Amino acid sequence: MVKGLYTAYTGMVEEQRRLDVLSNNLANADTVGYKKEGTVNRAFHDKLAIKIKDTGNYMNAQNIGKMSLGDKIGETYTNFDQGNFQVTDKPSNLAIAGKGFFAISHADADGNQTIKYTRDGNFVVDRNGYMRTADGDYVLNQYGASNSNPNAGNYVRIDPMREYSVGYNGMIYQNDQAVSQVGMADFEDYNYISKYGDNLYGAENGAKIVATNASIEQGTLEASNVNVVDEMVEMMTIQRAYEAGQKFIQTADTTLDAAANTVGRV
Amino acid sequence: MMRSLWTAASGMKAQQTNVDTIANNLSNVNTTGYKTQQTQFKTLLYQTMQEKTTTANGQQKPTTAQVGLGTRVGAIDSIYTQGAPMANDSNTALYISGTGFFGVKGADGGTYYTRNGDFTWAINQNGDRVLADSVGNEVLSQYGTPITMDPKIGVSDVSFGTGGEIAYKGLDGRYVRTGESVGLFQFANAVGLEKKGSNLLAANQVSGPAQNEATTAGIVTSKISQGYLEGSNVNVADEMVNMIIAQRAYELNSKAITTSDTMLEEANNLKR
Numbered sequence: 001m002v003k004g005l006y007t008a009y010t011g012m013v014e015e016q017r018r019l020d021v022l023s024n025n026l027a028n029a030d031t032v033g034y035k036k037e038g039t040v041n042r043a044f045h046d047k048l049a050i051k052i053k054d055t056g057n058y059m060n061a062q063n064i065g066k067m068s069l070g071d072k073i074g075e076t077y078t079n080f081d082q083g084n085f086q087v088t089d090k091p092s093n094l095a096i097a098g099k100g101f102f103a104i105s106h107a108d109a110d111g112n113q114t115i116k117y118t119r120d121g122n123f124v125v126d127r128n129g130y131m132r133t134a135d136g137d138y139v140l141n142q143y144g145a146s147n148s149n150p151n152a153g154n155y156v157r158i159d160p161m162r163e164y165s166v167g168y169n170g171m172i173y174q175n176d177q178a179v180s181q182v183g184m185a186d187f188e189d190y191n192y193i194s195k196y197g198d199n200l201y202g203a204e205n206g207a208k209i210v211a212t213n214a215s216i217e218q219g220t221l222e223a224s225n226v227n228v229v230d231e232m233v234e235m236m237t238i239q240r241a242y243e244a245g246q247k248f249i250q251t252a253d254t255t256l257d258a259a260a261n262t263v264g265r266v
Numbered sequence: 267m268m269r270s271l272w273t274a275a276s277g278m279k280a281q282q283t284n285v286d287t288i289a290n291n292l293s294n295v296n297t298t299g300y301k302t303q304q305t306q307f308k309t310l311l312y313q314t315m316q317e318k319t320t321t322a323n324g325q326q327k328p329t330t331a332q333v334g335l336g337t338r339v340g341a342i343d344s345i346y347t348q349g350a351p352m353a354n355d356s357n358t359a360l361y362i363s364g365t366g367f368f369g370v371k372g373a374d375g376g377t378y379y380t381r382n383g384d385f386t387w388a389i390n391q392n393g394d395r396v397l398a399d400s401v402g403n404e405v406l407s408q409y410g411t412p413i414t415m416d417p418k419i420g421v422s423d424v425s426f427g428t429g430g431e432i433a434y435k436g437l438d439g440r441y442v443r444t445g446e447s448v449g450l451f452q453f454a455n456a457v458g459l460e461k462k463g464s465n466l467l468a469a470n471q472v473s474g475p476a477q478n479e480a481t482t483a484g485i486v487t488s489k490i491s492q493g494y495l496e497g498s499n500v501n502v503a504d505e506m507v508n509m510i511i512a513q514r515a516y517e518l519n520s521k522a523i524t525t526s527d528t529m530l531e532e533a534n535n536l537k538r
Contacts, residue, residue, distance in 0.1 A: 012533070015529075016270075016529070017315055017333070019270045019522075019525065019526060019529065020269045020270045020273065020315075020333045021333050021334075022270070022522070023269075023270035023271075023273040023274045023277075023336075023519075023522045023526070024273050024309075024333060024334035024335065024336060026273075026274060026277055026515070026518045026519050026521075026522050027273050027274060027276050027277030027280070027334075027336040027337040027519060027522075028277070028307065028309055028334070028336075028337045029277070029515045029518060030280075030281065030284065030307055030511055030512070030515050031307040031308065031309060031337055032306055032307065032340075034307075034309060037333075037334065039331070040322070042320060072316065073315060073316045073319065073331045074319065074320050074321075074322070075319040075320060075321060075327055075331060076315070076319070076331040076332055076333065088304065088345060089345065089347050090343070090345045090346075090347070092457075120308070122306050122340070122341065122343070124343075124455060124457055124458070125454075125455060126454070126455050126458070126472070126474075127453070127454035127455045127458070127472065127473060127474025128454070128474075129454070134306060134308070134340045134341035134343075135308070135340070160454035160455060160474070161452060161454060161477070161484075161485055161486065162486060163486070191321070191327050191328055191329065192328050192329065193329070194312075194329045194330070194332065195309075195312040195332050195334065196312065197308075197309050197310055197311040197312050197334070198308045198309060198340075199308045199309050199340070204328045204329055205328070206328055207328075228514070228518060231518070232518075232521070235521065235522065235525050238525070239525050239528060239529060242529050242532060243532055246532045246533070246535065246536055249536055250535075250536065250538070253536075253538075
């Protein structure tokens with residue numbers, strides 16, 4: 001009886017967490033390059049239930065069957081489907097069509113440089129001609145992206161006083177000459193991507209960087225791929241599942257109440 | 267549970283800023299030389315909910331189960347595309363085609379930059395007749411000095427060349443150059459210019475220093491057209507679509523708050 005109480009409790013906690021993840025999708029419904037996240041539940045490992053002190057079977061344990069005592073998070077997944085394009089006509093806005101990420105040289109508060117990856121192509125060209133993110137991190141060129149080298153020599157740099165156009169492969173042209181190439185990289189296994197915040201992704205130990213054949217669209221941004229209908233339906237499911245858990249706990253409580261206060265009454 | 271409440275609240279706050287920006291764009295749809303702005307969002311920090319995660323077939327995953335904590339406004343960008351030329355009967359209406367800016371001397375003595383070429387001939391405190399914008403700030407020449415004109419010359423007798431060269435009609439009907447031209451200035455990163463209101467912009471660390479088109483070698487110069495003003499580059503259709511998205515996103519986040527609230531209430535009702 002008390003066991004069931006705790007099983008329902010794990011379910012309610014799990015629904016809370018699913019709502020946490022879902023609210024984050026809704027909050028980022030308009031964030032450039034955002035990818036929808038979701039939670040997968042997983043049952044606790046099955047436990048074998050046996051009758052204790054049942055000597056009917058020559059002292060062998062009498063099996064009743066298997067039961068699971070609740071659930072937990074299996075994984076939080078990210079749906080890396082393509083988002084739609086939003087035309088801005090700003091030359092430094094880039095969007096990736098296909099699989100792949102821009103490689104960013106990210107400096108943390110201690111000044112350590114690491115490579116982060118992003119689908120958010122809302123860049124600016126600063127007064128020295130470096131292409132940077134809205135937060136000031138430098139965009140890496142193709143050499144830096146393929147070789148995971150975040151050094152200053154691998155930043156994308158162009159002449160800030162001239163117009164430029166970005167080709168499908170990320171090659172930047174000024175005066176009909178290729179001056180730099182915006183770096184793109186892809187992961188062999190997307191399970192090795194962790195989230196960093198600020199629209200950035202990090203690579204976990206063991207991640208393998210591979211080349212990508214994605215193309216770049218200049219003057220556009222990739223919109224978030226959150227689907228509002230999916231989220232609303234899931235929000236209803238979560239709320240009702242939570243309610244069901246609550247009802248079960250109340251039922252278990254009523255039964256316990258009866259066991260404690262009614263059965264024992266003389 | 268409290269996490270989802272705050273996450274959704276961050277979304278509502280961000281959308282509020284988005285609507286603020288859209289409203290400003292729409293109110294400046296007829297402002298000469300106005301450049302449209304766009305709000306960009308970024309995700310907030312991620313928290314780890316659970317260290318161990320497994321794939322669908324039960325294998326250990328290399329990443330933890332992470333939950334994001336909402337969104338924030340990443341940047342409000344100006345988009346410096348060219349606005350349409352609007353014909354204007356004023357002889358001192360100037361239109362820049364290209365990336366240059368006019369320079370004006372503000373009331374505080376500082377130099378400001380603008381795309382708004384709605385100028386007039388005005389008399390300054392020294393009694394000189396100078397080219398000034400509609401609030402009386404003097405327009406700078408290619409030398410960075412005020413542009414002066416003999417008070418005897420009629421307004422309609424002054425012409426501006428494509429490079430901003432100023433000439434006036436002499437007594438014999440021929441145009442005489444004054445040697446001065448309207449100064450045009452460019453910036454390495456015009457997006458970084460600081461907005462001062464009244465269509466004025468100021469140079470700062472981010473934009474880089476002003477580069478005079480007349481004296482900087484190898485620069486792509488802009489062209490001036492007389493008798494035109496630059497219309498705002500706000501696209502009303504875009505703004506309306508953005509407004510719909512912003513409103514619906516706001517609504518969605520409020521629904522997430524309502525759901526969180528209902529769930530909290532249910533949790534409260536566990537104990538009768």
